[in-house]
Amino acid sequence: MSNDRYHIIITGENGRGRTLVLRKKLAHRLLSGTILCSLLLLAAGTLGIRTLGDYRTLRGQYATMADQLEQQAARLAETEAALASVRAEKARLVASYEEQVADLREEQSRLEGSISRLDERSRIIQTVMDHIGVKVKVEEDPGHSGGPFIEEKRDYGDSLISSTERYLELLQKIPLGKPINTGISSGFGSRTDPINHKRAFHAGVDFKGNTGDRVHATGDAVVKQVGYNKGLGRYVILSHGNGYESVFAHLQKQLVKRGDRVSRGQVIGLLGNTGRSTGSHLHYELRYQGRAINPMKYMQVAGLSLTVRQ
Numbered sequence: 001m002s003n004d005r006y007h008i009i010i011t012g013e014n015g016r017g018r019t020l021v022l023r024k025k026l027a028h029r030l031l032s033g034t035i036l037c038s039l040l041l042l043a044a045g046t047l048g049i050r051t052l053g054d055y056r057t058l059r060g061q062y063a064t065m066a067d068q069l070e071q072q073a074a075r076l077a078e079t080e081a082a083l084a085s086v087r088a089e090k091a092r093l094v095a096s097y098e099e100q101v102a103d104l105r106e107e108q109s110r111l112e113g114s115i116s117r118l119d120e121r122s123r124i125i126q127t128v129m130d131h132i133g134v135k136v137k138v139e140e141d142p143g144h145s146g147g148p149f150i151e152e153k154r155d156y157g158d159s160l161i162s163s164t165e166r167y168l169e170l171l172q173k174i175p176l177g178k179p180i181n182t183g184i185s186s187g188f189g190s191r192t193d194p195i196n197h198k199r200a201f202h203a204g205v206d207f208k209g210n211t212g213d214r215v216h217a218t219g220d221a222v223v224k225q226v227g228y229n230k231g232l233g234r235y236v237i238l239s240h241g242n243g244y245e246s247v248f249a250h251l252q253k254q255l256v257k258r259g260d261r262v263s264r265g266q267v268i269g270l271l272g273n274t275g276r277s278t279g280s281h282l283h284y285e286l287r288y289q290g291r292a293i294n295p296m297k298y299m300q301v302a303g304l305s306l307t308v309r310q
């Protein structure tokens with residue numbers, strides 16, 4: 001009998017027994033297998049406990065990270081809101097800047113317009129002044145003196161316009177052009193008197209015409225005198241201001257009364273043959289600071305354009 005087996009005898013109370021024969025090799029294998037299994041179970045148990053610990057740690061870390069993520073998201077939202085506000089501010093600034101630029105452009109074009117209108121007015125004034133050789137003094141806005149002081153806010157162009165406007169107002173008052181559109185029968189100055197045929201000084205200009213022809217004011221004025229005398233017959237004297245007066249004589253009829261305001265071109269009377277006159281005609285006289293002046297230069301201005309181009 002070989003010695004490579006174990007005999008395991010199991011007996012019962014009734015005396016009967018059973019014998020298990022186990023080869024030693026197999027028994028050893030079973031034993032080592034059992035030990036290995038036990039060791040493996042132990043290791044797995046330990047690993048399981050450790051894994052559970054790790055899982056808890058990870059879960060904690062995950063919660064922390066989730067919190068951090070939430071905070072980051074909140075910050076991101078804040079940053080985006082701030083960015084949107086910055087963008088809105090930028091858009092507002094751009095709009096405001098564009099508005100300012102548009103205002104400046106408008107101001108510039110207005111100024112250019114003013115300057116061009118000024119040039120036009122200067123040209124008219126220059127033309128008239130050159131033609132009649134009149135020196136006029138522009139008064140410092142006499143119609144608006146006194147009252148509360150208001151700071152000058154208009155730009156340079158406007159103030160120039162304003163001063164040329166005053167020149168033009170002045171020109172509107174100066175007697176320019178003819179009182180009637182007919183030929184001249186007798187000029188200003190020394191002549192042979194038509195009644196006594198002696199040399200005499202003629203203080204005005206005589207216009208041909210028929211009784212009843214309309215006679216016009218040659219500039220804006222106030223009627224200074226409406227009257228009759230043997231020399232002038234029925235006459236009208238207009239005061240134009242700035243030292244100028246115009247006289248219309250030998251009228252058939254006067255159509256204005258003392259103190260009336262008349263404008264250039266307005267009919268002030270009808271041509272006639274009253275006073276010291278040899279036939280129907282108009283005696284037209286200009287006076288500057290009380291002295292008769294030659295109206296010829298003033299009448300020639302009527303041929304020039306005095307209209308302001310728009």
Ligand SMILES: [Zn+2]
Binds near residue numbers: 204282
């Ligand atoms: Zn005369």
